[in-house]
Amino acid sequence: MKRPTIKDIAAAAGVSKGAVSLALNGRSGVSESTRARVLEVASSLGYRPSVTARALSSASADAVGLVLVRPPRALGDEAFFFQLIAGMQSEMSCALLLQVVSSREEEIALYQRWWAEHRVDGVFLVDLLVSDPRVELMTALGLPAVVVGGAGHHGSLASVWADDYAAMTSVVEHLKSLGHRRIARVAGLSSLLHTVRRDAAFASSVVDGVVVAGDYTAESGAAATRALLSSDARPTAIVYDNDVMAVAGAEVAADLGVAVPQELSIVAWDDSVLCQHGRLTALSRDTFAFGARAARALVAVIEGASPTDVEDVLPELVVRASSGVAPGV
Amino acid sequence: MKRPTIKDIAAAAGVSKGAVSLALNGRSGVSESTRARVLEVASSLGYRPSVTARALSSASADAVGLVLVRPPRALGDEAFFFQLIAGMQSEMSCALLLQVVSSREEEIALYQRWWAEHRVDGVFLVDLLVSDPRVELMTALGLPAVVVGGAGHHGSLASVWADDYAAMTSVVEHLKSLGHRRIARVAGLSSLLHTVRRDAAFASSVVDGVVVAGDYTAESGAAATRALLSSDARPTAIVYDNDVMAVAGAEVAADLGVAVPQELSIVAWDDSVLCQHGRLTALSRDTFAFGARAARALVAVIEGASPTDVEDVLPELVVRASSGVAPGV
DNA sequence: GACCCTAGCTAAACCGGTTTATCTCCGGCT
């Protein structure tokens, strides 16, 4: 099966290629009668312009890119990204080019390659690092980009983010109001910018706080919890940096015979089905809407708008059965 | 920033464009010394061929496509697809074009568009319908495609699938061996091919079976369970078509004071973190590996191999706390 | 010495669009 090209239309309508191009793109230079005839012929032939050919003439690639750095198998458990992607899609008419790689170096190389290959019009940057080389790269390449979830301003790039600092503070205040004093935190990867923000907020609002590093896996959540619960000064509340670690932590508590929430309160960052079924108190945000907002920002930048910083609404604490007053209060 | 083109290389190496093309693609027609020089120059200039331009000369688009039909918000809970995608990526060197649409019509249109636009070299077809128009479309377009998860043979397309019939039979046999006789099934969408297969297997191995339709959401799982548990002939075991419905069902049982597994056994199709934490017995398969296998099949077809049917290993039943001997046995 | 073959390279066409330069025709103005 052969698809019709602009040449076929030109021949069928009895005009030149150039005239067809002008007619189809709604530009001046052809009479209304000719335009009508061309459109008629084009639709009757089921014509679709080839993005490929169009992109060649330095026009758009009609796609945006997203690179995720993950050990591939770990990805399936992270509902967050899927929600995010779904949200992005809802606001984009173009396609999303998605690739999962296993190292930061590959990620950088891939962005560069997509740019060189003229494959995308813009990209999303997620999992922002403390001083992220990607920010500079995008600026140097002149590739439109939106930083997703990296609080604050990043060079000349657009940015969509939630206030991790304020969110962490609100969680701690909630726990404090329930009488908790020894509060622990199971953090995510320390190389990520939002981990640092949350660390800072945690440190400044908790007096007697302990932070244990995790890596978002159930294993690390379980290990951290076991360490915390067997320490001398056992915390009365633990805040986890994601849902998977929190659920794993709740199970460890159950195994060790530590009653939740009587002896231990648990709060998860990022709500999900997992938290809902585990009845875990969680910091909930609308990830779908967040993705949609990011997509809107990227589309705007691609269309030439000057980059903006959009702050998302503050995540809301959904209180469920896993948190309660501190023991002895 | 301007990226180097084949012309720049040709000028720098003192040869023609054609010679550069031959040299870079490892084809004969240039001397080894020239080839070496060209490669040298190309790498020193950081040259990357433009896929766009290359695709224009009827070569490959270096990307494959996947369209998901979902209400966008529902997507985030389905770990299955994310696992699948992660697995696909692990076996593909090219990029994945992903788009979520909300109707079958849009899906068809999108596949057609991608084909017309020369955007993909091949596509994955998931959620196969009973007599799916996509199969014919792909054949007509001559677009390489792999049917993922649709048991059996589909026209001239390659296919990667698990034996739903045998799997369902194994689940029922397991329950029967525990003494269950009144077994119910909460099915998925009846328009999907695998639902029909499972229905058939269920009907032929269960004497006193009831089937309630669901749509993979927690709500439908809960509603179906409520209906089943309040019926006159209450089943002693329920098999759910996915994890989300099963977990919702387990909660309804708890709410109604029906003890699991003493009074009711629950089995979920497709294992996930959700099942693990809910201690649900589940039919487990390696979705990641499944995706990888599908990707291999698609790559093979794109490279010209004749389409093959690959049967995946039979899903394995992971017995957890939600299933046990039937009451009164 | 005439002939043929082949390796190695170049020039040019082509893919399917967009864009620019050019050309023609027609009406209005002085």
Next chain:
DNA sequence: AGCCGGAGATAAACCGGTTTAGCTAGGGTC
């Protein structure tokens, strides 16, 4: 009548590759 301007169209260049046809020089054969 002569000049100008603009509308409507076309031919041709261009984007960055691939591919084909054609050219040249050198070596082998009879």
